[in-house]
Amino acid sequence: MKYDVIIGLEVHVQLKTRSKMFCSCSAGFWNEPPNTHVCPVCLGLPGALPVANQEAVKSALKVGFALNGQTLRQSKFDRKHYFYPDLPKGYQISQYDLPFSVGGWVEVDGARIGITRAHLEEDTGKLIHVNGQSLIDFNRGGIPLMEIVSQPDIRSPEESRLYGQKIQQIVRYLGVSDADMEKGSLRIDANISLQPQGKWKVKKDRVVALKGYTLNPKVEVKNMNSFRSVERALTYEVERQLQTLSAGGKIDQETRGWLENKGVTVKQRTKELAPDYRYFPEPDLPPFVFDPKDLKKIREEIPELPDEKINRFVREYALEAKKAQIITSSKELADWYEEAVVAYAQTEKPGADYEHIDSKKAEIVYNWVSGELLRRLNENQTSFSASLITPAQLAQLLYLIDKNEVSSSTAKEVFAEMFRTGQDPQKIVSEKGLKQVSDVERLRETVREVINLNPKPVADVASGKAEAKGFLIGQVMKLTQGRANPGLVSKILDEELK
């Protein structure tokens, strides 16, 4: 039997605000001593009154817009009840029937993945289990957390990873979250089931069986701490379910945890709670009524998002889609690239309109940024924002190549120095004596020397072997440490070999 893989993801994203969601405790809790960022509100002490963080609400609305969701005219918070030690109040303030954003979609590698909803809630405290005891730190409790729920539209482990990365990219573009899986500011849980092809459909956000068929239960997979482990865990789970079903077995509806070092998922002991959260409206937080004018203003603050940027780079710079995708992987990189392209265009035409950029120039900048710059950043484990070289400096270097002041091979050397020191290329070129040799008489001497030293290639050139000429040019470049102007060398060589 052929099966379809059906995956829905819940992505949790911590919002990067200065203070917590419902109290004024500092949200900068990373690596702080336990229970030092807590107050009566986030501890749930009697009489404490939560008040919503304006910035968090705004960020949540932005995320909703960026996911093509709809904002309701009215929204509210609800209490979600369950007893667990990471929750001091016995309930979590979340959103039930009127979330900040409803519906929407994101595009992942050409496929459109539906979004059911995106709501705002408070994060829980952190538990550390040791020797039959749990240590509780409430610093994380009350950090604004968005939950983004996808439709069961995802069809493979790889697509799950790409979807997660797309959400990460979007919230980072918006500047509302660090969305770092290793630090837990982006977390992913998955629901996965296998159903025989043609026996199911999606109806009102849910997978339903077609007539005469019973669905295989879905399994919830947790504890995936990187995008790589999302893909690995779900690949394992697909295989496990497939084998069970093929052997005539039954899938249990259960929660399974991914064990990274063993590469398997195992049944998790659950919190032994009845799935009954008894949601009701949070009486301490008045409902939200949004003014369309305010919503419009917030929408206008949304920067150009990755998909639009890719399309524009393809359109305006004639960049290949694959390349546009790489260069827009982060907003910082895309902005850097674009600034360099415009600066480079202006070395030729000051005041050049950036909507009419020479596509050749855009391509050259792309090659330098994706090659030299990203490679060196990776090698040095430097973050993009900490890099010393500026886009204008790269443009100047490219201009020096165009003017034949440096050869392209020397330019790489100059670039390395710029990357290391942040100095201007002109300064490096003149201080290190790297200026390209365009002095005809000096070059002619070197060319003659090379001709004398290489009788065989010279004879080959005479008999029409083009590659022999390339060899001779290479020898001249070698003797001049790559500083000769190759075009000029070729010309002189022709003259000398006549």
Added chain:
Amino acid sequence: MILSKAEVEHVAKLAQLKLKDEEVERYLKQLSEIIDYNMSLLGQVKTDDVDPTAQVTGLETVVREDEPRPSLSQEEVLKNASQKENGYFITKAVLGE
């Protein structure tokens, strides 16, 4: 009886209470009486033209600036904890995770 025995057991489970059989019987009776009495009071109020609400203040969209203020000291935070260690609250391990 307005409640069933199963409902009382369910509520007890949600509250993580372990009830003996005679306690279930006792609470079944008490809870039923309380709910019954409250329902009879509510039944006397005319609510035909009243929308359901969880709010009586008439306030809406109450927010605060995203401005951090000092929290409590760790000492104050843990003051009422029955068990604590190295700045953490301590509780009996709960299964799961």
